[in-house]
Amino acid sequence: MAPNNAVEIWRVTKIYGSGDGAVTAVNDVTLNIGTNEFFTLLGPSGCGKTSLLRLIAGFEYPASGDIILDGETITATPPYKRPINTVFQSYALFPHMTVAENIGFGLKMLDLPKAEIEPRVAEMLRLVRMEALASRPVSKLSGGQQQRVALARALAPCPKVLLLDEPLSALDYKLRKEMQVELKRLQAETGVTFIFVTHDQEEALTMSDRIAVMSGGKLLQVGGPREIYNHPANRFVASFIGEANFLDVTVTGETGEGLSLALASGETFTGPASDELSAGAKVTAMIRPEHVRLQPASGEAGGLTGTIENIAYIGTDTYYHVVISQGQALSVRLQNRPEDGFTLETGDRVSLSLPVSALRYLKD
Amino acid sequence: MSAAPDLITLNHRRDIRNRWLLSLPALLIILLAATGPLLIVLIYSFLTPGDYGDVKWLFSTDAWVNVLFQRDIFDDTLSLADAHISIFLRSINLSVMTTIATVVFGFPTAWFIATRPARTRELWLFLITIPFWTNILIRTFAMLEVIRNEGLVNMLLIKAGIINAPIQMLFTDGAVLAGMVYVYLPMMVLPVYASLEKLDFRLVEAAYDLYATPFRVLTKVILPIVKPGVVAGSILVFIPSLGAYVSPSILGGGKNLMIGNLIGLQFGQGRNWPLGSALSISLMIVVMIALLAYVRYAGKGANAHG
Numbered sequence: 163m164a165p166n167n168a169v170e171i172w173r174v175t176k177i178y179g180s181g182d183g184a185v186t187a188v189n190d191v192t193l194n195i196g197t198n199e200f201f202t203l204l205g206p207s208g209c210g211k212t213s214l215l216r217l218i219a220g221f222e223y224p225a226s227g228d229i230i231l232d233g234e235t236i237t238a239t240p241p242y243k244r245p246i247n248t249v250f251q252s253y254a255l256f257p258h259m260t261v262a263e264n265i266g267f268g269l270k271m272l273d274l275p276k277a278e279i280e281p282r283v284a285e286m287l288r289l290v291r292m293e294a295l296a297s298r299p300v301s302k303l304s305g306g307q308q309q310r311v312a313l314a315r316a317l318a319p320c321p322k323v324l325l326l327d328e329p330l331s332a333l334d335y336k337l338r339k340e341m342q343v344e345l346k347r348l349q350a351e352t353g354v355t356f357i358f359v360t361h362d363q364e365e366a367l368t369m370s371d372r373i374a375v376m377s378g379g380k381l382l383q384v385g386g387p388r389e390i391y392n393h394p395a396n397r398f399v400a401s402f403i404g405e406a407n408f409l410d411v412t413v414t415g416e417t418g419e420g421l422s423l424a425l426a427s428g429e430t431f432t433g434p435a436s437d438e439l440s441a442g443a444k445v446t447a448m449i450r451p452e453h454v455r456l457q458p459a460s461g462e463a464g465g466l467t468g469t470i471e472n473i474a475y476i477g478t479d480t481y482y483h484v485v486i487s488q489g490q491a492l493s494v495r496l497q498n499r500p501e502d503g504f505t506l507e508t509g510d511r512v513s514l515s516l517p518v519s520a521l522r523y524l525k526d
Numbered sequence: 527m528s529a530a531p532d533l534i535t536l537n538h539r540r541d542i543r544n545r546w547l548l549s550l551p552a553l554l555i556i557l558l559a560a561t562g563p564l565l566i567v568l569i570y571s572f573l574t575p576g577d578y579g580d581v582k583w584l585f586s587t588d589a590w591v592n593v594l595f596q597r598d599i600f601d602d603t604l605s606l607a608d609a610h611i612s613i614f615l616r617s618i619n620l621s622v623m624t625t626i627a628t629v630v631f632g633f634p635t636a637w638f639i640a641t642r643p644a645r646t647r648e649l650w651l652f653l654i655t656i657p658f659w660t661n662i663l664i665r666t667f668a669m670l671e672v673i674r675n676e677g678l679v680n681m682l683l684i685k686a687g688i689i690n691a692p693i694q695m696l697f698t699d700g701a702v703l704a705g706m707v708y709v710y711l712p713m714m715v716l717p718v719y720a721s722l723e724k725l726d727f728r729l730v731e732a733a734y735d736l737y738a739t740p741f742r743v744l745t746k747v748i749l750p751i752v753k754p755g756v757v758a759g760s761i762l763v764f765i766p767s768l769g770a771y772v773s774p775s776i777l778g779g780g781k782n783l784m785i786g787n788l789i790g791l792q793f794g795q796g797r798n799w800p801l802g803s804a805l806s807i808s809l810m811i812v813v814m815i816a817l818l819a820y821v822r823y824a825g826k827g828a829n830a831h832g
């Protein structure tokens with residue numbers, strides 16, 4: 163077993179209920195999470211992120227498969243014997259205790275002497291900048307403060323792995339941005355492996371060392387933020403993370419640069435070379451809106467042309483919805499730069515170019 | 527901006543006033559039904575017993591003296607009334623035992639109901655209240671039928687060959703306690719259930735996650751949080767058990783008098799209404815002292831946590 167894996171999840175399946183009502187929440191997931199990694203489980207609501215996290219925490223037991231922590235199988239170990247702590251989405255702070263008592267709870271349950279608990283609690287209070295509120299009852303805290311206490315409480319016993327289930331989803335935008343930075347800082351300072359759950363792709367991309375994309379209980383792709391964004395494994399990943407244009411094309415032949423691709427309407431453009439595709443193959447080509455080049459149509463022949471159907475201005479950028487032919491349209495995102503000498507209006511003819519290096523072939 | 531809070535306080539005030547008006551009927555009933563009779567009892571306790579029950583309208587403190595002391599028939603000296611004191615102590619003892627036993631049986635019952643799926647919880651609660659439909663006397667006689675020497679339990683045990691002769695269960699302290707627990711158990715289950723139902727079970731998971739063993743989850747998280755329910759249940763069980771009359775006299779066979787029986791006796795065969803009244807008020811005082819002590823103790827525990 164590789165010693166640099168904090169958690170190994172091996173062919174884990176979780177089924178709720180039985181018979182007709184059975185729901186397979188986690189479907190044959192195999193996953194390795196490295197020590198000291200900031201690892202994110204990303205996927206739409208209901209895809210099984212929480213279930214996978216609860217399996218790691220020990221609140222649920224898998225129907226099959228194994229969970230290994232630091233080389234030790236913990237599949238059947240109860241939560242109170244796993245050196246893994248959780249930051250709950252609802253924080254779940256103990257209402258009958260003060261901030262300091264909440265933070266010290268895990269240490270107390272580990273039967274550490276008071277002389278060890280007190281400095282550790284003080285250290286945690288400092289870490290989350292809550293020293294001033296140590297003796298406050300938790301019911302008198304704001305959402306952001308409760309969040310910090312929940313973090314400190316989970317980190318106090320020095321767990322090997324910290325699980326965070328959408329910890330920022332209840333916070334407003336500004337606070338969420340602050341807490342994202344805060345979480346990264348905490349992870350760097352403590353060196354604890356973080357397994358973070360979110361349905362927010364932007365949050366996942368900015369915070370994670372690696373991301374696992376899930377859908378319908380299945381693991382679709384695991385990789386670094388750039389890898390996931392630039393080389394999505396399939397159509398779902400491409401559309402869930404960032405925005406994507408999908409073009410149904412037929413390979414018509416090879417050119418010096420790569421493959422020659424044709425849209426149903428007959429227009430052609432060049433895509434990257436691929437060993438798996440030969441002339442006649444049908445495939446989905448994907449390109450991100452910000453990678454498409456767009457210019458007012460010139461007289462020159464060749465390349466794709468289209469008509470602007472819709473314009474959405476979002477400040478930094480503008481989105482253009484360009485119809486190429488019947489049933490085939492592209493979303494194009496251009497940065498608003500004052501030096502660009504052209505303005506485009508709805509109904510304008512434009513020429514589009516799709517850089518070969520930005521095009522991807524996708525499985526469905 | 528400034529108008530809104532004013533409106534709120536105004537509405538709030540009107541709300542409070544309306545609520546006072548709404549509670550007027552209840553206040554009237556309390557005044558007439560509780561305070562009135564109490565006043566009569568208080569007055570009677572300072573009168574002289576009549577020859578055939580009732581009272582003579584002659585002021586006397588004899589009844590109050592007799593609560594705690596007895597007058598020697600020969601030399602008129604006063605000595606502590608051991609009988610009364612031991613009856614009081616026995617009653618308090620029985621009530622404490624009853625309360626503890628209802629917590630021990632009631633908490634798991636309430637936990638069981640609170641952890642059922644929402645749909646079936648109502649059914650379980652309904653089942654818990656079924657004994658209330660039957661008169662306490664009938665329930666107690668049913669209990670008698672179960673535990674008497676020729677009763678259900680003994681018969682089954684003999685049939686099964688576990689025992690040869692019936693076990694004497696009826697007319698023992700255990701029988702009285704069992705009867706009391708049976709009667710008062712719902713009074714514990716319902717308030718404990720009410721607070722367990724509000725308990726956020728994610729707190730249980732959080733504690734479990736933070737290295738608390740199941741037992742410590744119970745003692746460090748669940749019990750402190752549902753304590754108000756347990757306190758309420760204990761009060762609801764303790765007070766009526768102090769004055770228990772039916773169980774001790776039927777299941778205990780009247781062998782060991784409780785305060786309730788003693789008071790009943792004064793109004794019946796004893797024909798000493800003033801003493802009965804004085805004993806009743808003494809019982810109330812005991813209840814009040816016990817309650818104050820208990821609430822203060824329970825409150826202190828909560829403060830130490832919060």
Ligand SMILES: Nc1ncnc2c1ncn2[C@@H]1O[C@H](COP(=O)(O)OP(=O)(O)O)[C@@H](O)[C@H]1O
Binds near residue numbers: 179185186209211212
């Ligand atoms: N305790 C449960 N009982 C039955 N079904 C459940 C339970 N928890 C989750 N599910 C189902 O399992 C699936 C995955 O849920 P969950 O893990 O909560 O997803 P996510 O956290 O990604 O939103 C969903 O279809 C959900 O309805």
Ligand SMILES: [Mg+2]
Binds near residue numbers: 211213
């Ligand atoms: Mg979830």
